[in-house]
Amino acid sequence: MAYLQVKDFKKKFNDLEVLKGISFDIEKGEVLSIIGSSGSGKSTLLNCLTFLESLDSGQIYLEDKLLFDGVRDSKLKESALSDKRSNFGLVFQNFYLIPQKNVLKNVDFAPKIKVNREAKAYKKSLKSQGVKGKKLKEMVNAYLKENLKATEEYCISVLEKMGLKDKMQSYPHQLSGGQCQRVAIARALALKPKILCLDEPTSALDPELTGEVLKVIRELKEKENITMIIVTHEMEFAKNISDKVVFMANGNIIECGSPKEVFNNPKNQLTKQFLQGYNK
């Protein structure tokens, strides 16, 4: 079975059918690009996959296990969804950085919340073993200190990979769009997701800043072997980086194959028309 399997995703907004039965799979370390015209359902697909939108029906299998079933799990609490969501990182077109936090805090904010949550669980388990009083406090504080430090170090290492070590103390308004997007990618990676999803990561950027973001995405594949799903309008990039390409139209997958198959030899008339629009 594939590393990630998306099975028969269906989603309506009122009467509008936005996903009409989307299925695809992806192996570990692969990059899947999703292309298609505006309104075809690409963002909705990523949002459903990362639990930001509910699914009407469909399943997600990750590492051979059923992670989520749209019908069975439709009433799951936010905490259970959040656990499932932690398998996925999502990078948005418009970064959504927190303006009041510097670069490092934007990136280590969520992982540190996670450490605090884990410390509570650790405290509970110590208590159940009969540890109490000063000893309990010391052990929990030591756990927190060690893990918060390790988390910060990890976040710094991720920022370094993104070429942002010298910007850690800067605030988002002091950065270029390309730098902001690299912070957003670092923030998603800081939580060590199994799959990184990127929704048009360069479309809000000026052309001269697009290259630097595409470069770090390429490095994530080549050096870190990160499994990625990328919605993009950068056809050359998709052609070069992808193991698989999916073309969507009107809530359906019209064509799916290797970049060679989809870009050089599209079979469907809609795919041909869409790609011609880019070649003009």
Ligand SMILES: Nc1ncnc2c1ncn2[C@@H]1O[C@H](COP(=O)(O)OP(=O)(O)OP(=O)(O)O)[C@@H](O)[C@H]1O
């Ligand atoms: N929250 C929502 N409520 C109602 N309709 C929505 C919602 N989100 C998206 N839609 C509609 O669903 C359809 C698909 O939207 P989606 O954002 O998934 O398209 P897209 O392929 O990502 O387009 P683009 O390339 O412009 O980003 C559109 O018709 C859109 O108006």
Ligand SMILES: [Mg+2]
């Ligand atoms: Mg979109």
